[in-house]
Amino acid sequence: MTQPLLKVRQAKKxxxxxxxxxxxxxxVDLDIQQGExxxxxxxxxxxxxxxxxxxxxxxxxxxxxIAFAGQELSSLTKNELASVRNQRIGFVFxxxxxxxxxxxxxxxxxPLLYSNVPESDWASRAKQCLENVGLGSRMxxxxxxxxxxxxxxxxxxxxxxxxPLMILADExxxxxxxxxxxxxxxxxxxxxxxxxxxxxVTHEPDIAQFxxxxxxxxxxxxxxxxxxNNVRQAALENTL
Amino acid sequence: MKIVILLKTAITALKxxxxxxxxxxxGIIIGVAAVIIMVAMGAGAQQKVDExxxxxxxxxxxxxxxxxxSGGARSASVVKINEDDANLIEKQVPGxxxxxxxxxxxxxxxxxxxxxxxxxxGIDNRYFVVRDWDLASGREFTSAEINRGSKVAIIGExxxxxxxxxxxxxxxxxxxxxxxxTIIGVLAxxxxxxxxxxQDDVIFLPIKTVRNKITGVSSTNPKSVRFIQVSxxxxxxxxxxxxxxxxxxxxxxxxxxxxxxxxxxRNVSEMIATRAETIQVFNTLLAWVASVSLVVGGxxxxxxxxxxVTERTREIGLRMAVGAKPSDILYQFLIESIVLCGLGGFIGxxxxxGFVFMGNQYGIGAGGIIETQVxxxxxxxxxxxxxxxxxxxxxxxxxxxxxDALRYE
Ligand SMILES: Nc1ncnc2c1ncn2[C@@H]1O[C@H](COP(=O)(O)OP(=O)(O)OP(=O)(O)O)[C@@H](O)[C@H]1O
Ligand SMILES: [Mg+2]
Numbered sequence: 001m002t003q004p005l006l007k008v009r010q011a012k013k014x015x016x017x018x019x020x021x022x023x024x025x026x027x028v029d030l031d032i033q034q035g036e037x038x039x040x041x042x043x044x045x046x047x048x049x050x051x052x053x054x055x056x057x058x059x060x061x062x063x064x065x066i067a068f069a070g071q072e073l074s075s076l077t078k079n080e081l082a083s084v085r086n087q088r089i090g091f092v093f094x095x096x097x098x099x100x101x102x103x104x105x106x107x108x109x110x111p112l113l114y115s116n117v118p119e120s121d122w123a124s125r126a127k128q129c130l131e132n133v134g135l136g137s138r139m140x141x142x143x144x145x146x147x148x149x150x151x152x153x154x155x156x157x158x159x160x161x162x163x164p165l166m167i168l169a170d171e172x173x174x175x176x177x178x179x180x181x182x183x184x185x186x187x188x189x190x191x192x193x194x195x196x197x198x199x200x201v202t203h204e205p206d207i208a209q210f211x212x213x214x215x216x217x218x219x220x221x222x223x224x225x226x227x228x229n230n231v232r233q234a235a236l237e238n239t240l
Numbered sequence: 241m242k243i244v245i246l247l248k249t250a251i252t253a254l255k256x257x258x259x260x261x262x263x264x265x266x267g268i269i270i271g272v273a274a275v276i277i278m279v280a281m282g283a284g285a286q287q288k289v290d291e292x293x294x295x296x297x298x299x300x301x302x303x304x305x306x307x308x309x310s311g312g313a314r315s316a317s318v319v320k321i322n323e324d325d326a327n328l329i330e331k332q333v334p335g336x337x338x339x340x341x342x343x344x345x346x347x348x349x350x351x352x353x354x355x356x357x358x359x360x361x362g363i364d365n366r367y368f369v370v371r372d373w374d375l376a377s378g379r380e381f382t383s384a385e386i387n388r389g390s391k392v393a394i395i396g397e398x399x400x401x402x403x404x405x406x407x408x409x410x411x412x413x414x415x416x417x418x419x420x421x422t423i424i425g426v427l428a429x430x431x432x433x434x435x436x437x438x439q440d441d442v443i444f445l446p447i448k449t450v451r452n453k454i455t456g457v458s459s460t461n462p463k464s465v466r467f468i469q470v471s472x473x474x475x476x477x478x479x480x481x482x483x484x485x486x487x488x489x490x491x492x493x494x495x496x497x498x499x500x501x502x503x504x505x506r507n508v509s510e511m512i513a514t515r516a517e518t519i520q521v522f523n524t525l526l527a528w529v530a531s532v533s534l535v536v537g538g539x540x541x542x543x544x545x546x547x548x549v550t551e552r553t554r555e556i557g558l559r560m561a562v563g564a565k566p567s568d569i570l571y572q573f574l575i576e577s578i579v580l581c582g583l584g585g586f587i588g589x590x591x592x593x594g595f596v597f598m599g600n601q602y603g604i605g606a607g608g609i610i611e612t613q614v615x616x617x618x619x620x621x622x623x624x625x626x627x628x629x630x631x632x633x634x635x636x637x638x639x640x641x642x643x644d645a646l647r648y649e
Contacts, residue, residue, distance in 0.1 A: 058561060058643040079565045085642075086563020097558045097646070101256060113245060114563035158562065 003070055005165060005197055006032040006055060010064035013050050013220075024050040026220040027064065032199065034165070037192040039208035039228075040201045042217035048201045049170055051217065055199065056089055056168045057081045069165065086114050090159025092169035092200075096151045098143040098158075104130060105139040108157045115162055129157040133187060149180035156187060166197035173207055185210045186234030210234065243575075250576040253548070264544045265584035267537020268625065272588025272618045273595065274530030280596045280608035282523035287609055289516035293509045295430055295439070299478055300370065301470040302506045303329070303339075303485065320464035321503055323447070325489065329468065330366075333484045335476035340366040341465040343447050345454045347417040351403040358399055359442045360416060362450030362465075370471040371430075378410045378425030381446055389448030391416075394425035396440035419453050421445060478507055531621075537584070538625040545577050545633035556637050557645030570638035577630020578623055585622030589615050 008030040015022040024047045032038060040048045053059040054066055057073060066073045069088065076084065085091075098107045108126040117125065130139055133153040143151050152172060159167050169188070173181030181204075189210055192198050202208050209232040216224035254261045305321045323341045330339040343362035348355050365380045367373075378394065385392050393416065400409055409423045430439040447465065451457055458464050472481050482505055489503050549556070556569055564572075596608035 053643050056561075058646065059641070079567075082560065082563050082565040082568075085561060091561050093646075097554070097561075099555065099558070101252065110559070111562040114559075114565065114568055119245075162563075 002034070004031040005034045005036075005069060006030065007067040008055075008064070009066075011051075011054060011061045011066055012063040013047070013054065013059070014062045023220050025054070025061075028220075028222045030215070030222060030225075032197065034197055035192070035195055036197055036199075037189070037210070037212045038197075038199045038215060039211035039213070040199065040215045040217060041203070041205070041208055044203075046217040047220040048217050050220075052168050052170050052199070052201055056091060057084050082114070086111055087162055088165045090156075090162070090164040090167040092152070092155050092159050092167060092172045094171040094174040096143070096148075096155045096175070098151055098154060100143055103140050103142055104135060104146065104154045104157075107143070107154055108161055110158060111161050117162075125161060126157075129160050130154070132160065133157045147180070148176050149183055152176060152180075152184050153187065156184070156191075160191070164196070166199065167191065169198070169200040171201050171203065173202065173204070181207065182234060189234050206232075246571055246575045247579065249572055250579045253552075253576055254580060260544065261580060264540055265537075265580055265587065267540045268534065268581050268584030268622050269537075269588040269591065271530060271534030271537045272585045272622055273591040274533060275527050275618050276589060276592035276610060276614055277595055277608065278523050278527040278530055279614045280592065280610045282520055282527070283609040283611060283614075284607040285519045285523065286516060288607065289512055289519075291431075292433065292512055294372075295433065296371070296508055296512075299472040299474070299476065300508045301472075301478075301482065301485070302504075302508055303468040303470060303489070304466070304504050304506075306500075306502050306504050320458065320461040321468060321489075322461055322463040322465055324463060325492065326366075326465070326468045326470075328488060328492065329470055329485055332488055333470075333481055335472050335481050336485075337471045337473050338366045338369040339468050339470045340364065340370040341447055341468050342367060343450050343455060343464075344466045345450055347454065349399065349403065349417075349443055350415040351412065354403050356399060356402045358396075360450060360454060361442060361444050362447035362455075363444050364447055367444070367469065368427075370469045372471075373430060374428045376426045376428045377408075378423070380425060386446045386448065389446055389452050391419055391421040391449060391453075392424045392445070393421040394427060394444045395423055396427050396442040396444075397429040398438050398440035399443055400426050416443065416445070417454060421449075478510070482507060534622065534625060538581070538629040541577055541580055541626065542629035542633060544580075545573060545630050546636070548576070549573060549633050549637040552637075553640065553645050553648035556640055557642055557648065560640070560642035561646055566638040569640075570634045573634035573637050574627065574630050577634065578626035581622045581626030581630075582619070585619045588622070589619065 008028055011025055011028045011030075012023065013025040015024055028051065040051065042048050050059075054061050055068070057068070057076075060074060068084065071084075073081070073084075099110065105123070105126050108129055109122050112122050112125065127136070127139060130136055133156050135150060135153055135157065138146060138150060143154070146154065152175075156167075167188070172188075173184055176184060185207060188198050188200065198211075200207075200211065208214050209228065209230065212228055212231055214224070214226050214228050215222060303321060303325070326339040326341040330336055340363060345360045345362070346358065347360050348357055349360070364386050368375075368380065375394070376397065380394070381392065384390070393414070395409065403409070403414065404412070409426060412423050413420050414423060427440070433439050470481075470485065472478060485505055486501065490501065493502055495502060559569060559572075593610060596610055600607050
């Protein structure tokens with residue numbers, strides 16, 4: 001078996017709330033292979049977002065180890081972590097997190113500011129990414145001029161710009177209506193077919209059905225890890 | 241390359257809240273403008289002083305008589321120095337270019353149906369040497385005219401304008417108080433003196449003419465003059481010349497050792513320079529006060545940058561999530577603060593130029609001169625304020641943990 005993309009061993013995360021300590025993660029073991037499409041489920045406060053933040057190098061585990069592409073994350077400096085986020089990981093957030101006074105193109109270009117890609121390639125690369133998510137005709141629109149689904153697709157284009165190994169999406173459909181949510185899921189499925197590892201957090205079992213593997217968290221522990229034998233296929237052609 | 245993007249980002253961020261950016265810059269604008277204006281005024285005053293010293297004719301002394309002291313009681317009679325003193329100084333004190341006796345008076349001058357009240361002074365040609373004053377037309381006095389006390393006159397530019405307008409005054413006869421005199425020369429314009437009086441509003445006659453016809457001859461001191469104006473060659477030791485003159489005059493007046501001088505020697509260039517120094521000190525003080533307002537402006541910048549960092553915490557979090565290093569965030573906010581200060585400084589410079597230009601146009605104050613290095617210095621200084629006061633907010637932004645920034649409400 002090849003080396004897993006993510007290798008999580010006894011990962012714990014503790015938050016200090018005044019004198020009290022809140023264990024958001026109580027020791028998680030998990031392997032995720034390259035090319036997987038994983039959905040993380042669980043009730044509110046079960047530690048899903050905390051797990052995602054650790055996997056995405058946005059936060060550091062209090063205990064245990066997380067290796068990403070063979071690299072132990074706790075041994076990396078802030079700058080090295082920034083570089084991993086920039087080159088290897090794409091984030092998609094529930095609230096889109098687009099820069100409000102910047103065009104779709106500008107938003108997609110943002111990660112390139114912190115990369116080594118020559119400036120002359122920026123525009124063409126960003127355009128390509130926007131076209132890939134079906135927004136080739138909305139490049140100069142500002143987030144305020146786009147629908148929620150379109151904004152989320154801009155965010156996905158931004159996540160793809162540096163051709164990352166994996167995409168992390170924390171409730172990407174949470175702020176979208178059902179139909180638009182399905183469109184976004186279709187996009188993820190397509191990206192997964194192209195080889196991207198995708199990990200998403202969701203509350204909706206319907207959405208989780210698109211993933212090939214389902215993880216369930218409860219009280220900071222991984223309580224269920226199952227293969228989805230009934231993967232739902234989005235009719236991509238109809239939605240875009 | 242990167243700097244261009246950072247600048248663009250900064251300008252975009254500043255444009256979001258134009259009014260706030262402008263108000264923040266105001267402190268810097270006022271500070272820079274005030275500093276430049278103050279320094280410009282100082283430079284203007286200095287230049288004026290330099291011009292005055294130059295119009296005086298370089299390194300000049302005034303020698304006047306003083307009250308006679310007798311046994312501690314001051315008597316009313318004034319010792320009059322005379323033409324012989326001038327000759328003696330010129331001949332015996334090394335470094336002296338010329339010593340010009342001078343007798344002053346005032347009165348009406350009439351030509352045709354025009355009359356003009358002016359200064360009527362008795363001199364000889366040495367006066368023009370001492371004052372470094374050239375003729376615009378005509379000629380100087382001849383020695384015969386001086387010895388005889390002829391009724392010939394050399395007039396100043398102002399008088400020429402007032403009495404003759406466009407016509408040529410040379411050879412014309414004018415009435416000077418109670419006698420007629422022929423004009424033989426017209427002086428080049430000299431402008432105002434250090435007290436703001438028009439030096440061209442004057443008519444010069446041989447000293448003997450003025451004494452005989454206007455001031456009258458003193459029985460005790462028939463060759464008396466109002467003062468002697470002495471000029472030294474460039475680069476001469478003025479203190480040495482002053483001492484030598486003093487020694488010579490004391491000797492000639494037979495003043496015993498320890499006795500008070502019966503004359504006064506004033507180094508005029510030095511007096512003007514001293515007064516200029518006072519103005520300079522005052523202006524420097526004002527410039528310092530103005531630079532305090534620059535610092536206050538800097539604190540305003542820091543305040544707004546802190547607010548801006550807090551407001552944009554989520555943006556910072558997002559930038560970090562997509563790969564911005566702490567240093568990237570640091571530079572972003574630092575550049576923003578530098579742009580804010582630099583722009584404020586630039587506007588301040590423009591305002592200072594406008595202010596000084598208007599001042600000079602309408603003759604307010606002594607006139608201002610803006611020196612390029614002062615402008616560059618204040619621009620550099622405002623940039624430095626941007627770095628200094630922007631650093632802490634920028635550092636604060638760069639030290640945010642990505643996840644905390646991203647979650648910030
Ligand atoms: N910054 C924090 N400081 C203190 N406690 C925190 C912090 N972040 C999360 N927690 C706590 O850790 C636990 C797990 O939080 P987490 O955000 O991972 O839950 P979640 O599964 O994502 O929930 P939801 O479905 O509501 O998003 C919760 O009890 C939460 O209160
Ligand atoms: Mg969550």
